[in-house]
Amino acid sequence: FYTLQAPADIFDRVVTTFKFTPASATVPSDWKTYKLNGTTIQFRHPGSLVLKEANEQQYGNGSAYRFASFESDDLFMQVDVNNPGMGLNMEVTGQKQTQVAGLQVSYQTLQHSAEAVPNLNERKKGVFVQFTKGSDDYSILFRFPLSGLDQTNLIDKILSTFKFTN
Secondary structure, three states: OOOOOOHHHHHHHHHOOOOOOOHHHHOOOOOEEEEOOOOOEEEEEOOOOEEEEEEEEEOOOOOEEEEEEEEOOOOEEEEEEOOOOOOOOOEEEEEEEEEEOOEEEEEEEEEOOOOOOOOHHHOEEEEEEEEEEOOEEEEEEEEEEOOOOOOHHHHHHHHOOOEEOO
16 A cells, blocks of 8 residues: 655655765866965866966066966966956956855856957857955956867866965
8 A cells, every 4th residue: 555645745855865065075086286376376177277387477566466377178277366457358248246265256258259259260268257355356267169168167166176275
């Protein structure tokens, strides 16, 4: 014989079997950790994203601009601290507020226009994130081929690993 149960009881029994894990737990263990020299910002990235350049420039007032750029076949990433100005040469296609390293940040999606880059194979999409912590301004730019795989899930996963260290 069968006992009928109310749908709410079945729902509660099913939901209690779910296991919720933090986003950082889903980052693959083979990802590399990078800490930007002279700062407290640290993040993880896939091993296929190779460091291309890291540099620091001192200004006359004692402040410093620091950056690191990474590249793979499918993705470019640049992290800047106190960049005096970054020309994106891309149109903003969307904007939202989100969290990075525990801070509220501006998250913009970008794309080259046909007018700016007539050749479809050279057009890129991207994400641009900006935030301030203390007296430092941070910007993170990602670009990937418009004709390739959408990399926004990977970008969001990389952003979920950003943190400030001592």
